[in-house]
Amino acid sequence: MIDSTFINKCKNIFGAENVLTDKAELITYSYDATPGIPREIPGVVVFPENTKQIQELIFLARQTKTPIYPRGAGTCLSGGPVPLSKGVVVSFQKMNKILEIDADNLTATVQPGVIISDLNAAVSKFGLIYPPDPGSMATATVGGSVAENSGGLRGLKYGVTKHYIMGMEVVMPTGEIFRFGGKTVKNVTAYDFTNLFVGSEGTLGIITEIICKLIPAPKYRKAMIAFFEKLEDAGKTVTDIVRAHVIPATLEIMDKVTIQTVENYAKVGLPTDVEALLLIEVDGMGKDSVEWEAEKCIEVIGKNNGKYKIAETDAERDALWAARRAALPALAQVKPSTILEDATVPRTKIVDMLISIQNIAKKYNLLIGTFGHAGDGNLHPTILIDPTNKDEMERLHKAVDEIFESALSLGGTLSGEHGIGIAKLKYLKNEIGRSGVETMRRIKQALDPDNILNPGKLVPMED
């Protein structure tokens, strides 16, 4: 446990200026961005500056059986960095250097505390991008998003974090420093550790260096917005666009509740009598191909009874995007608190899922606005609540249970991009079954025999 000896040893390892022990400071590490989960105040917070310090911390924690909770910026939406059993929070905010940008190999090597948008700003000088773009990218760290395998708005065309990680350095829960992967596109040496550690939510090792894959920035883009009087038409447009062999960079949906709330709050000129809108953006390296893709989208929208507006200038594009960007802020205005879920279904089941969310909202008398990444089936039903209203909170929990149930019954998943953490731990077995849970336990025990790394998250250790 954490006593003065432990804290003194931390100060020796990290330097006194990199160790927080005051209660008031510790309180500010008791949460992340997840609503409605328990909070716990850690015993100490440390700010490592190099890998060696983390290795020493692991040795210390193993001796004393002290839990370690790695933390990026704390924008996680599933409770990942919350120090459930007190212990040590390891904040990566000071390990935030971009170590190398190798434009010829299309890689960037970074420390985990680098902010995603800072990485993008740095590689943009070479005409490159790092595509994963979670909503929190202006704050979230590369390390945190690797641990959570974050998605974003461009998932349909560009994939998610796991598609852009080529190798890492990890301090194992037993203290060894392990490097795997590298700058080569092809690498089949050993197990595919990269895919094991991406999305491991800090339970298998502490990531201390990351090799990211970069791609050339698309030179052309075209954005449009389409309105539909029937939800079914919007859903069919999504699948028909893909069937027409167009893969838009962005294919976002907003339901009626969201549209009305956005218009009410931001007055961006949206029609409030429609059932759904789609925000579509195609991009690419060639002007002609982008034009062709845009025309195909317009054709599909027309066939499905949609009305559309196309952005001819950057200012018009910004205006279209303003509606999407206003979705969460607008919904957040209605009630004191919002619960944002990320149940995800196959693209072809979007409409079924939207209808089922609407029914759940009715059944439990809750206000739910749904928007999200229609192209990849990743929806964000946003439940608007007043946390001081006990009755409403009970209805909320039941509604959330049902949302997950229906996502699974449609062949979907509990979480598209937020992770399991604490928030969805109790649902895990429903998706991967008893054998899945057992397999996860065996992996966890093999790599972290003392269960000191982020215990209580992702892997249910007891039934």
Added chain:
Amino acid sequence: MTTSVFDNIDALKKELLRCMKCGNCMAACPIYNIEKKESSVARGKIALGEIALSSEDIKIDDETLVKLLFNCLVCKSCMMACPSQVRFDRIILGLRAAIAKKKGIPFVKKAIFGMLKNPELFDKGMKAFAVMQGLFLKEQQEKRRTPKGFMKTLGKRFDENFVIPELSKESFRDKVSEVITVKYSKCKALFFTGCSVNYLFPEVGEDLIYVLQKNNVSIVTPKRQNCCGMPVMVHGDIDTARELARKNIDVFEQSDCDYIITVCGSCGSALKTEYPIILEGDSNYEEKAKKWAEKTYDISTFLLKVINFEPPKGKLNLKVTYHDSCHLKKSMKVFAEPREIIKKIPGVTLLEMKKPDACCGSGGSYHLTHPETSLKIASSKAEDIKSTTAQAVCTGCPACMMELFESLHRANAQCDVIHTISLLSKSYKEEEKGNV
């Protein structure tokens, strides 16, 4: 006033509830950007407030907690990035007021704030200090002063690179006539000078009077106007802030003016945004505060949108960059107008810096109480200004002017600091000389 966040814990708790802890404020907070600690940013302070107000885990007067809650510039940058529109200005001031209520105001602060309430006493004090400034500050070229003797021991800020404009022995309001009536008067405006213009930058006041006269506006500069209250408000002394607000409103009421003009982002923000908040529920003053808030304009907005000013013709040959004062942009929402004015001045090229609306590091007394963080924020601002190669940085707030004045000096930059109104006035003066 039982429903305001300053008097009612439940009202304050309700404001805290809006925060979803999404962390978007971290990208905007100048202090977080330097310190990288959760407690530096709005989200962390809100979490502390939640626990201190509703559990026994920590008390609102806990020593560290108080220190953390005072580690905020009140620059409102977080509010620009907040998707839930958390009203962090109310929250931080409400929390500080709660601390002040529980702990009392420290003796030194109380003495200073007490003096602010009494304009004659404050005026005498400032002038006495101006006479005595040689004891603490040695003179440098061009009316700058730098610390000497024991001042240097007062903290990191007061090293040999600290510079401050010379305090004027005669205040601006002493020099200017209280009422200036122009021949073809378009309207009558009250000039709310603010303390920095009155004692440190009287030339900004003179330039404003000159520009308004040129544009046929009659000006009243009441001698009895008080400090706007912002400096005491940010320390949680809400009683003194209210008293100052009421006294100022009384002065406005007696003035028979159509508008109030400010040349300071913080004073303007106090009159336009904060008075209606702190006087909420005050049966005598709430309505008056709202009325005068609507009549309050930053000079740039006034010139462009109220009187449609006569653009100057005098040529200046100057490359300038513009720094957005936090309170001017984030509170008064004034950012387009000053740029528009600058662009109308012949021969002036506006070169935008990297993040023109990043805080300069001043935060009023923050730069004295938190020198290390403030100096780092200020130095990155100075570097951004330097890399524009501008010959002068323009801004609309004397507090920023003071900070930029010092940080550019520390950064060895050959760049003047000038208020937007002074730049405009220069051009009018060149026009009079026939230099068009």
